[in-house]
Amino acid sequence: MGxxxxxxxxxxxxxxxxxxxxxxxxxxxxxxxxxxxxxMGLAATFVLICSNMLISALRKVIPNQVRIPAFITxxxxxxxxxxxxxxxxxxxxxxxxxxxxxxxxxxxIILGRAEMFASKNPVLDSALDGLGxxxxxxxxxxxxxxVREILGAGTLTLLPGVTFQIIPQSVDPxxxxxxxxxxxxxxxxxxxxxxxxxxxxxxxxxLEASCxxxxxxxxxxxxxxxxxGKGGE
Amino acid sequence: xxxxxxxxxxxxxxxxxxxxxLVQFLGICPFLGVSKKLNSAVGMSxxxxxxxxxxxxxxxxxxxxxxxxxxxxxxxxxxxILIIATLVQLVETVLKKFIPSLxxxxxxxxxxxxxxxxxxxxxxxxxxxxxxNGYGFLESVVCAAGAGVGFMLxxxxxxxxxxxxxEANPPKPxxxxxxxxxxxxxxxxxxxxxxxxxxxxxxG
Numbered sequence: 001m002g003x004x005x006x007x008x009x010x011x012x013x014x015x016x017x018x019x020x021x022x023x024x025x026x027x028x029x030x031x032x033x034x035x036x037x038x039x040m041g042l043a044a045t046f047v048l049i050c051s052n053m054l055i056s057a058l059r060k061v062i063p064n065q066v067r068i069p070a071f072i073t074x075x076x077x078x079x080x081x082x083x084x085x086x087x088x089x090x091x092x093x094x095x096x097x098x099x100x101x102x103x104x105x106x107x108x109i110i111l112g113r114a115e116m117f118a119s120k121n122p123v124l125d126s127a128l129d130g131l132g133x134x135x136x137x138x139x140x141x142x143x144x145x146x147v148r149e150i151l152g153a154g155t156l157t158l159l160p161g162v163t164f165q166i167i168p169q170s171v172d173p174x175x176x177x178x179x180x181x182x183x184x185x186x187x188x189x190x191x192x193x194x195x196x197x198x199x200x201x202x203x204x205x206x207l208e209a210s211c212x213x214x215x216x217x218x219x220x221x222x223x224x225x226x227x228x229g230k231g232g233e
Numbered sequence: 234x235x236x237x238x239x240x241x242x243x244x245x246x247x248x249x250x251x252x253x254x255l256v257q258f259l260g261i262c263p264f265l266g267v268s269k270k271l272n273s274a275v276g277m278s279x280x281x282x283x284x285x286x287x288x289x290x291x292x293x294x295x296x297x298x299x300x301x302x303x304x305x306x307x308x309x310x311x312x313x314i315l316i317i318a319t320l321v322q323l324v325e326t327v328l329k330k331f332i333p334s335l336x337x338x339x340x341x342x343x344x345x346x347x348x349x350x351x352x353x354x355x356x357x358x359x360x361x362x363x364x365x366n367g368y369g370f371l372e373s374v375v376c377a378a379g380a381g382v383g384f385m386l387x388x389x390x391x392x393x394x395x396x397x398x399x400e401a402n403p404p405k406p407x408x409x410x411x412x413x414x415x416x417x418x419x420x421x422x423x424x425x426x427x428x429x430x431x432x433x434x435x436x437g
Contacts, residue, residue, distance in 0.1 A: 021265075021410065024261040024262060024265065025258050025259060025260070025261045025262070025350050026258075028258040028261060029257070029258035029259075068318075068347075069315070069318050072314055072315070072318060072347075072348075073311065073314075073315065076310050076311035076314050076315075077311060079310055079311075080307060080308065080310055080311055083307075083310065084307065099354055099357050099358055099361070102309075102310040102353070102357055103259075103350045103353060103354055103357075105310055105311075105314050105353065106314070106348045106349070106350045106353050107350075108262065108348065111348060176422075179425065180255060180256050180257075180258065180421045180425070181418045181419070181421040181422040181425065182418070183258065183418075184414050184415070184417045184418035184421055185414070185415055185418040187414050188407075188410075188411045188412065188413070188414030188415040188417075188418065189411070189415070191410055191411040191414065192404075192406040192407045192411035193406070195406040195407075195408075195411065196405075196406035199405070199406065
């Protein structure tokens with residue numbers, strides 16, 4: 001696999017949110033404002049690149065039996081750094097993301113990439129994989145957040161203070177789109193759109209909240225239906 | 234307001250108004266992954282309630298008496314996730330050795346719980362509640378129990394909805410996860426109507 005495809009597969013082909021169905025909690029929770037989506041995505045990208053690189057560098061040192069706790073510790077350390085940086089540099093974002101900033105620690109995308117990629121590949125490839133997956137996550141969040149904000153508030157906020165009025169103020173915004181039910185709805189419709197577009201290209205894909213890329217799959221005896229407990233479907 | 238009323242209010246608010254899954258979006262993975270059958274939904278929820286209460290009971294004193302007084306409050310994320318991971322492992326070992334029947338029922342779900350964001354979420358939110366709402370140990374534990382019961386309520390309700398979905402015939406691209414999410418949106422919509430109701434009951 002070429003270096004470029006290691007990077008680019010995360011953007012669309014294996015988009016963590018829309019294809020692998022990972023990181024659903026932040027995808028639903030923070031996408032009420034376009035800027036929150038961008039901020040959350042970039043914070044997770046930073047953690048993903050750093051943790052992928054460190055885990056890849058330590059992959060021969062970490063004993064196999066305790067690798068999950070070791071990965072979590074590495075990830076939590078980088079999340080703490082991001083938390084401190086965001087608090088100082090972008091207090092408004094810190095306020096908006098709330099508990100979902102520290103919860104990057106248990107974001108399945110990051111632990112999933114550590115388990116599936118970084119623990120088996122060299123440092124540079126892992127960094128590129130982290131960058132691609134992180135930007136794919138950011139892309140999905142930004143698209144979802146833009147749609148929700150435009151429909152729900154009629155505006156588009158790309159940076160704090162930089163807000164565009166997309167739908168004229170005289171039109172009542174479709175307020176429910178920025179509430180929790182709207183989040184579930186837009187996510188469902190976005191996924192249906194992905195399946196539809198793939199179907200038109202002749203590819204049939206089935207999206208499932210699956211354990212195929214779940215970080216807990218290694219120690220999981222098969223709690224989800226249709227799972228054989230071996231990390232496959 | 235007496236303590237009992239306050240605790241009841243916290244509990245009911247967590248179950249209905251601030252429901253973790255449907256309103257706050259914590260623990261969506263198990264909500265989508267383990268809600269196909271009623272008995273697995275209940276098993277997972279019981280394990281979540283158990284670990285949530287236990288984790289809060291351990292992390293709250295740790296933060297208040299160890300991290301905070303020593304100026305280490307910024308380490309809470311890393312400390313809490315390690316405690317949760319250890320606790321889950323400990324619970325698994327203890328259940329396996331002493332209560333094998335319970336282990337048989339809940340054991341499958343325990344490994345999934347370490348990386349469940351609802352657990353880390355409840356411990357971190359309870360720390361925020363100390364300064365914001367003046368929560369003490371008892372309030373925090375009740376809040377965690379409420380969050381867990383709310384998780385269970387959402388899982389059980391949604392398991393019922395999904396059984397109906399099995400026989401539904403949605404448009405082709407919506408089959409599978411998309412229609413599940415759209416119906417989750419409807420269930421979430423019904424929970425929106427609980428907003429304000431708890432305050433109204435207790436404050437008259």
